[in-house]
Amino acid sequence: MSVIQALDIGLALLVLAVAGWTIAAREAFASVVGYVAYGLLLSLVWVRLFAVDVALTEAAIGSGVTGVLLISAVVRLRKTEAPAAAERPGVVLRALAAALCTVVAAALAAVVLLMPDPGATLAPEAGQHLGELGVGNPITAVLIAYRSFDTMLEKVVLILAVIGVWSLASDGNWGGVAGPRRGARPEGALAFLAQLLPPLGIVVAIHIVWVGANEPGGAFQGGAILAAMALIVLMARLTEAPEIRRRWLRLALIAGPAVFLVVGIAGFAIPGSFLAYPAGWAKPLILLIEAFMTLSIAATLPMLVIGPPDRPPS
Amino acid sequence: MNVAIDIFTIVAISAGAVFFMAGTVGLLRFPDSFTRLHALTKADNLGLGLIVLGLLPQASGLLGALKLVAVWVLVQLAGATVAQLIAHALRRKGPPT
Amino acid sequence: MSAAILAGLTGAALVGLGLYGLLTDPHPLRKILAFNILGSGVFLLFGIIARKGAAAGFAADPVPQAMVITGIVVAFSATALAVTLLLRLFQETRRATLEPDAPAKTPDAGVDG
Amino acid sequence: MTEFLLAAAGFVLLTVAVGLLRVLGGPGNVDRTMAAQLLGTGGIAALLLVAAATGVRGAEDVALGLALLAAFAAVALTNSAAPPEGRDPE
Numbered sequence: 271m272s273v274i275q276a277l278d279i280g281l282a283l284l285v286l287a288v289a290g291w292t293i294a295a296r297e298a299f300a301s302v303v304g305y306v307a308y309g310l311l312l313s314l315v316w317v318r319l320f321a322v323d324v325a326l327t328e329a330a331i332g333s334g335v336t337g338v339l340l341i342s343a344v345v346r347l348r349k350t351e352a353p354a355a356a357e358r359p360g361v362v363l364r365a366l367a368a369a370l371c372t373v374v375a376a377a378l379a380a381v382v383l384l385m386p387d388p389g390a391t392l393a394p395e396a397g398q399h400l401g402e403l404g405v406g407n408p409i410t411a412v413l414i415a416y417r418s419f420d421t422m423l424e425k426v427v428l429i430l431a432v433i434g435v436w437s438l439a440s441d442g443n444w445g446g447v448a449g450p451r452r453g454a455r456p457e458g459a460l461a462f463l464a465q466l467l468p469p470l471g472i473v474v475a476i477h478i479v480w481v482g483a484n485e486p487g488g489a490f491q492g493g494a495i496l497a498a499m500a501l502i503v504l505m506a507r508l509t510e511a512p513e514i515r516r517r518w519l520r521l522a523l524i525a526g527p528a529v530f531l532v533v534g535i536a537g538f539a540i541p542g543s544f545l546a547y548p549a550g551w552a553k554p555l556i557l558l559i560e561a562f563m564t565l566s567i568a569a570t571l572p573m574l575v576i577g578p579p580d581r582p583p584s
Numbered sequence: 585m586n587v588a589i590d591i592f593t594i595v596a597i598s599a600g601a602v603f604f605m606a607g608t609v610g611l612l613r614f615p616d617s618f619t620r621l622h623a624l625t626k627a628d629n630l631g632l633g634l635i636v637l638g639l640l641p642q643a644s645g646l647l648g649a650l651k652l653v654a655v656w657v658l659v660q661l662a663g664a665t666v667a668q669l670i671a672h673a674l675r676r677k678g679p680p681t
Numbered sequence: 682m683s684a685a686i687l688a689g690l691t692g693a694a695l696v697g698l699g700l701y702g703l704l705t706d707p708h709p710l711r712k713i714l715a716f717n718i719l720g721s722g723v724f725l726l727f728g729i730i731a732r733k734g735a736a737a738g739f740a741a742d743p744v745p746q747a748m749v750i751t752g753i754v755v756a757f758s759a760t761a762l763a764v765t766l767l768l769r770l771f772q773e774t775r776r777a778t779l780e781p782d783a784p785a786k787t788p789d790a791g792v793d794g
Numbered sequence: 795m796t797e798f799l800l801a802a803a804g805f806v807l808l809t810v811a812v813g814l815l816r817v818l819g820g821p822g823n824v825d826r827t828m829a830a831q832l833l834g835t836g837g838i839a840a841l842l843l844v845a846a847a848t849g850v851r852g853a854e855d856v857a858l859g860l861a862l863l864a865a866f867a868a869v870a871l872t873n874s875a876a877p878p879e880g881r882d883p884e
Contacts (some may be wrong), residue, residue: 271884295818310860367704372845385729409746427758467661486851597798597799603807604806
């Protein structure tokens with residue numbers, strides 16, 4: 271067994287151990303911390319699968335932003351743990367569930383082992399038109415060109431999620447400052463971090479969006495890092511979250527899909543079909559879409575994390 | 585020359601790995617949360633620093649090296665802040681247990 | 682055994698683990714966590730499909746990778762919505778589960794084998 | 795050299811994992827958060843080592859992203875465990 275195999279097996283076992291902990295932990299908080307660690311380990315696994323774009327997304331969203339969401343939620347829900355634990359199903363039912371899940375896992379494992387090697391692939395097709403698009407990263411090409419419809423609708427899903435979250439506000443609070451009321455100002459150390467981190471984060475985010483055309487990176491990953499920077503500023507209470515009735519906030523939320531849609535409809539006029547890019551204009555249009563998508567993601571994710579307004583507009 | 589650089593890398597990374605181990609041993613052996621905090625935030629940042637130092641000669645170009653240093657600086661910053669925050673949170677709860 | 686097959690097997694096991702948590706844990710937040718673990722297991726299965734599709738000079742097939750990226754973002758927005766719903770339920774009723782004696786249930790539905 | 799880097803990555807990951815699995819069990823939430831922080835630092839170190847060994851392009855950016863977000867779990871904990879919500883004198 272070579273060193274790299276040992277490392278891979280160790281990593282796989284560690285991922286499974288932490289996932290098992292997340293499921294089995296007695297306290298919900300321990301489970302959430304396990305999940306945060308699990309997200310970090312998964313991004314290591316994705317690097318080992320040579321899927322660096324996915325690793326970046328997992329690192330930024332799976333571990334960072336989700337961590338904040340879940341930890342704040344679990345602290346607020348502490349009182350509900352004991353009543354819920356009383357409803358735990360009995361041993362027989364759990365054994366049945368375990369058996370069912372083992373069967374499902376075994377079937378999937380069999381699929382993995384029986385998968386043809388080399389398998390079906392769209393990589394040659396994805397690589398063929400990279401020159402015309404002026405993009406070197408095939409994943410960016412898939413996201414913004416070949417399957418751009420998916421990506422546009424996914425942005426719409428994000429907006430629907432924000433609308434869903436906001437609509438959980440009480441009637442009187444509609445339009446107010448997003449997120450729950452907050453206590454006193456936090457310690458200086460956090461304020462210091464929140465002042466120092468965002469400039470660095472913005473540079474890294476822009477770098478990741480920019481190199482996304484040719485290297486691993488792109489609008490999702492960069493936008494998620496920007497969103498994380500917004501979150502740390504909010505957590506340190508350096509500034510108040512915006513009121514959700516603000517026009518600039520709503521414009522920022524829809525800018526990405528709106529620009530996408532405009533470019534898509536313009537495709538009817540010039541190259542002749544929806545979301546087609548006119549020859550020679552692909553690269554600038556892709557950059558335009560990516561820039562606005564980054565903005566929208568950076569605005570959407572913090573809104574999803576901090577939740578609906580908890581007080582009426584001033 | 586190459587051999588010298590490789591030896592430097594190996595020495596620095598090995599030293600870094602030892603510091604990581606020291607951090608874990610501290611986490612396992614120290615009696616309370618305050619002392620564990622020491623083990624965590626100091627030993628580890630030194631460990632990562634040494635590993636970054638060892639990887640610097642292997643980095644691809646100036647930008648790669650810059651990124652490595654930036655990673656270390658950011659983790660330092662995070663570690664220092666977290667140590668402060670956790671210590672405050674612990675003190676609010678009462679004396680060490 | 683290659684890294685890809687190992688990751689695929691890990692993904693299969695994660696789907697099983699997540700499904701178990703989803704079925705047996707009564708706390709909704711834990712169910713959300715379990716569902717996310719199930720989802721990441723499926724994503725890892727996409728990872729092995731991508732890796733096996735390595736061709737044309739790419740280390741992995743870009744199409745499944747792009748789908749996973751989209752999937753991670755959508756999974757996050759669903760998680761955020763679910764967590765917010767849960768917090769709102771807690772705010773209204775001070776509990777995290779629905780009333781056990783809701784009208785749709787028969788009197789002995791709370792007992793299990 | 796490659797083998798050495800990979801072995802070092804495995805060693806770091808192993809030591810960090812031992813710490814993580816021991817402390818996840820408690821005694822308190824603060825200790826659990828510390829364990830996650832430890833895994834964060836160790837994971838970044840292992841990622842850098844693996845990236846250097848396998849030559850995966852762009853892995854430094856993943857490390858950069860993780861380093862930017864390294865403090866988030868602990869910040870979220872201390873932030874939401876801090877003074878009770880809804881008592882804001884406004």
